[in-house]
Amino acid sequence: MRLARFIPPVLMVILTAFVTPNSLAQLPPLKAQKAKPAEVIHIASAANFSMAMKQLIAEFESQHNNAGRVKASYGSSGKIYAQIKHGAPFQLFFSADQEKPQALFNSGLTVGKPITYAVGALALWSNNAEFKQREQQKLQTGQFNKLALANPKLAPYGAAALEVLESLNLISTTRSKWVLGENVAQAYQFVASGNAELGFIALSQVIHNSHNDDYWALPRHLYKPIKQDLVVLKRGEHSQLVNAFLAFIKSDQGQRIIHSHGYTSLDTKEPSQ
Amino acid sequence: MILSPADLAAIGLTLRLASTVTIILLIIGTPIAWWLAKTQSWLKGPVAAIVALPLVLPPTVLGFYLLIAMGPNGFIGELTQSLGLGTLPFTFWGLVVASVIYSMPFVIQPIHNAMEALGERPLEVAATLRAGPIDRFFTIVLPLAKPGFISASILGFAHTVGEFGVILMIGGNIPDETRVVSVQVYDHVESLEYAQAHTLSALLVIFSFLVLLTLYWSQRRSRNATIGVMK
Numbered sequence: 001m002r003l004a005r006f007i008p009p010v011l012m013v014i015l016t017a018f019v020t021p022n023s024l025a026q027l028p029p030l031k032a033q034k035a036k037p038a039e040v041i042h043i044a045s046a047a048n049f050s051m052a053m054k055q056l057i058a059e060f061e062s063q064h065n066n067a068g069r070v071k072a073s074y075g076s077s078g079k080i081y082a083q084i085k086h087g088a089p090f091q092l093f094f095s096a097d098q099e100k101p102q103a104l105f106n107s108g109l110t111v112g113k114p115i116t117y118a119v120g121a122l123a124l125w126s127n128n129a130e131f132k133q134r135e136q137q138k139l140q141t142g143q144f145n146k147l148a149l150a151n152p153k154l155a156p157y158g159a160a161a162l163e164v165l166e167s168l169n170l171i172s173t174t175r176s177k178w179v180l181g182e183n184v185a186q187a188y189q190f191v192a193s194g195n196a197e198l199g200f201i202a203l204s205q206v207i208h209n210s211h212n213d214d215y216w217a218l219p220r221h222l223y224k225p226i227k228q229d230l231v232v233l234k235r236g237e238h239s240q241l242v243n244a245f246l247a248f249i250k251s252d253q254g255q256r257i258i259h260s261h262g263y264t265s266l267d268t269k270e271p272s273q
Numbered sequence: 274m275i276l277s278p279a280d281l282a283a284i285g286l287t288l289r290l291a292s293t294v295t296i297i298l299l300i301i302g303t304p305i306a307w308w309l310a311k312t313q314s315w316l317k318g319p320v321a322a323i324v325a326l327p328l329v330l331p332p333t334v335l336g337f338y339l340l341i342a343m344g345p346n347g348f349i350g351e352l353t354q355s356l357g358l359g360t361l362p363f364t365f366w367g368l369v370v371a372s373v374i375y376s377m378p379f380v381i382q383p384i385h386n387a388m389e390a391l392g393e394r395p396l397e398v399a400a401t402l403r404a405g406p407i408d409r410f411f412t413i414v415l416p417l418a419k420p421g422f423i424s425a426s427i428l429g430f431a432h433t434v435g436e437f438g439v440i441l442m443i444g445g446n447i448p449d450e451t452r453v454v455s456v457q458v459y460d461h462v463e464s465l466e467y468a469q470a471h472t473l474s475a476l477l478v479i480f481s482f483l484v485l486l487t488l489y490w491s492q493r494r495s496r497n498a499t500i501g502v503m504k
Contacts, residue, residue, distance in 0.1 A: 078463035146363060151446060154463045179363045179445030182463065190445065195344045195362045 039241045040069045042089055044080040046096035046228065047185050048157065048202045049118065052261035053094065059257065060248045068241040076183045078154060084109065084233060091236030092245070094228065096120075097156040101229040110231040117249060118263035120226035121203035122160050125215040127191050131198070135216040139170065139198055147177045148190035148199030156226050157184040161200035163223040203262035228263075280473055282449055283457040290365070290453060291433040294372040298380040298429050299422070301373075306384035307414070310391075328378045332438025339371050340443050363445035368453075371443055372433045380429040387421020388414060420495035424488060431484045434477070 045053045050072075057070045073080070073090070081100040084090060085107075094117060095101045101114035124135045131138055138144050150158030158180070165171045179195075181187035184202050191199035206215050236242040248254045276284070309321055327335060342349045343361040349370075350360045361367030395417065399409045415422075437455040444451035446460070454473060461470035 076463060078465065081465070082462065145360075146445075148445075151460065153460065179447065182441060182446070182459070186442075189340070189442075190362075193340050193344045194346050195340060195360060 038067055038069055039239070040071060041091045041236065041239060041241045041245065042071050042073070043092040043094065043245075044073045044075070044084070044088070044090040045094040046077045046080070047074050047183055048096055048120065048204060049094055049228065049261075050074045051204060051208070052118070052258055052263065055257050055261075056249065056254060059253065060245055063248070064244070068244065070241075070245060076154070089235060090233055091239055091242050092230060092232055094230045096226075096228055098227050098229045101231040104231055104233070110233055111237045112232060114229035114231050116227050117230045118228045118258050120157065120160075120228055121220075121262055121264060122157060122164065122218045122223060122226070123201055123203045123206055123215040123262075124198060124218060125188075125191055125201050125206050126198050127194055128197050132214060135198060139174075140168065142173055142177075144177065144197040146179050146190070146196035146198070147174055148179050148181060148187040148196035148201075150184040150187045150200070151180040151182055155181075155183045156228075157200065157202050158187075160223040160226050164200065164218055167222040205262075207260075207262035276472060277469065279448065279452075280454075280457060280469065283452055283454045283473075284476075286365075286449060286451075287434055287453040287455075290368055290372060291430045293369050294376060294433045295380070295426055295429045297369065297373055298376060299426065302377065302380045302384060302425065306381050306388055307410070309381070309385045310388035324381050325378050327375050332375070332436075333442065335371070335375060336439040336442030339374075339439065343367060343370070343443065362443045363447060363451060365450050367443055368440055368451055371439050372436055375436055375439050376429045376432045379432045380425040383421045383424040383428065384418060385421075387418035387424075391417050420492060423491050423495070427484055427488045427491075431481060435481065 043053075053072055053074070057072060060070060061068070077096045077100050080088070080090075080093060081095070081104065084093060084104060093101065093104065095114075098114065098116070101110070104110050105112075105114055124139060126132070126135055126138070126144075131144075139147070149161040152158035152162040162171075165174060179190055181190060184205070187199050188201045188205050190196040191201065201215075203215075203217055232242060232246070249258070305320070305324065309317060309324075339349075340362055341347050343353070344350045345354065345360055353359065353361055361370055391414065395413050396409055399413050404412065435455065436453070437459070440451065440453055440456060441459070444453070444456060446452050446456060452460075454477060458470050458473045458477070461467070461473065
């Protein structure tokens with residue numbers, strides 16, 4: 001009985017000890033938020049662009065003193081497209097191709113035409129030391145167990161890989177060794193885990209964690225440019241932050257980041273159509 | 274409702290995979306279930322937990338580890354290579370191995386429960402009639418645990434048909450080899466072929482419903498039968 005009377009004050013002391021520093025620490029930002037609420041935009045991006053996007057967002061947010069926040073979801077363009085058609089709350093969509101932004105534009109879900117924000121490049125990569133600098137030769141002589149590529153039906157990088165094989169006249173000789181990833185990230189996984197000795201992947205996936213001689217950056221004449229388009233969606237129509245983010249991507253700094261991730265020859269000033 | 278040749282091939286492959294996996298699981302699952310039902314060993318807990326693990330693990334975890342373990346540098350991969358079998362990912366038998374692991378709890382647990390429910394008494398009675406252990410297993414345990422085996426087969430088969438995440442990660446989407454129905458549906462959806470996706474998906478829904486309906490009917494019948502015997 002007597003003990004019970006002591007418990008509430010003791011609890012109070014303990015609780016205050018825990019709560020006070022936290023609540024004190026939280027007070028200033030809370031006040032700041034009340035003064036000027038930070039705008040948040042939600043964007044959806046193709047998985048192949050995720051590395052570049054993360055850096056773009058970090059630089060953009062730090063430039064804006066974190067007054068605006070960009071929240072990104074990454075996935076396959078097909079899935080994002082279906083989600084947008086069914087009301088997903090994105091303001092910007094960075095696709096891995098041109099068809100899906102165009103289709104959204106045609107069905108009136110966008111503000112303005114699609115814009116090309118990056119042109120992807122294809123690389124042939126192996127995680128096997130024996131293959132180093134000899135990827136091209138191994139591919140042409142058929143000395144490998146499996147060839148990983150993104151599913152050409154689903155992924156633009158897969159379609160580009162198919163064009164390369166076509167240009168090199170290697171379709172019929174390699175077809176039995178193809179293993180298809182649902183996207184280029186999975187093709188990368190198959191090679192990284194050693195299950196496929198060769199794989200067509202996005203240059204952006206290896207440019208940062210490999211030396212230049214670890215992969216074969218395929219000559220541009222072997223495949224059509226992998227143009228990646230973005231669209232502003234209806235939900236982003238009057239957002240200042242969306243416009244600021246787009247301007248940042250077109251700026252020299254934004255372009256430098258995109259280039260550093262293995263994408264090239266951008267023409268963001270011109271609509272793609 | 275017109276199925277393309279690719280859809281039909283995927284259905285055929287799925288049925289072949291599910292049948293193979295179910296048969297293998299019945300063969301290796303029965304002794305494990307029997308051991309679990311009878312043992313007093315401290316290992317019972319850990320073994321039961323391992324068997325149940327695929328129930329709670331996300332398929333991505335299973336697929337990721339299998340991709341690494343069955344790869345050329347993984348321990349399963351090194352074993353299969355030393356046996357001259359090559360590596361398992363991207364092959365039908367790779368999917369069989371993965372599905373055996375993935376569907377294991379759905380086969381072992383019903384058999385285990387049925388065997389445990391038998392109790393000691395029928396076996397003791399049989400022993401007094403001089404039935405040996407093997408004789409007892411085949412003439413007492415198997416017939417009395419039959420409802421458990423039926424549930425196990427249906428669930429194991431259906432669960433393998435419904436497998437997706439693991440197969441996506443280790444399959445490589447090869448026609449007639451690893452492109453099963455669930456992957457084919459995914460491909461249709463991803464490439465915006467919603468009509469074909471609908472057809473295959475509707476077939477899967479109908480199939481799954483019929484399977485579960487069969488399961489509940491067979492369970493009710495066997496319960497009634499058991500009650501009849503008791504009376």
